[in-house]
Amino acid sequence: MAAPNNGIVDKPSNHSVDETVERLKNLLQNIFLQNKGVTLFALVDHSGEAEKAGFKMRPTKLLIFGSPKAGTPLMLAAPSIAIDLPLKILIWEDSHGQAWVSYNSADYLKQRHGIPQELLQNIAAVETLAAKAAE
Numbered sequence: 001m002a003a004p005n006n007g008i009v010d011k012p013s014n015h016s017v018d019e020t021v022e023r024l025k026n027l028l029q030n031i032f033l034q035n036k037g038v039t040l041f042a043l044v045d046h047s048g049e050a051e052k053a054g055f056k057m058r059p060t061k062l063l064i065f066g067s068p069k070a071g072t073p074l075m076l077a078a079p080s081i082a083i084d085l086p087l088k089i090l091i092w093e094d095s096h097g098q099a100w101v102s103y104n105s106a107d108y109l110k111q112r113h114g115i116p117q118e119l120l121q122n123i124a125a126v127e128t129l130a131a132k133a134a135e
Contacts, residue, residue, distance in 0.1 A: 007108025
């Protein structure tokens with residue numbers, strides 16, 4: 001029996017993990033340059049850190065990004081969403097060598113935290129970013 005996805009959306013990528021990460025970083029950089037205030041806060045290389053600890057792990061990287069201009073109204077309306085912000089996109093490789101892009105759906109976050117409908121667009125961009133990085 002498969003585990004429920006708990007609001008996680010998985011999209012296959014047409015690129016390797018590293019290529020997908022670079023595509024996403026470039027997308028975030030372009031948004032930042034357009035003065036939309038999106039910042040890449042961190043890139044966590046889970047597989048790289050696992051290797052340093054003596055473990056073998058398929059490529060797995062997490063990008064953490066966001067915009068205080070978009071996130072702050074969400075946290076003011078629903079303070080618990082701070083546990084899920086900044087936004088995150090996980091890029092990982094399965095046992096068949098397929099790279100995947102995974103993220104929390106905006107609808108899931110809306111339900112989880114009771115976000116008002118009018119603020120949903122503040123986090124909905126994660127879906128577009130994931131799709132563009134994977135295409």
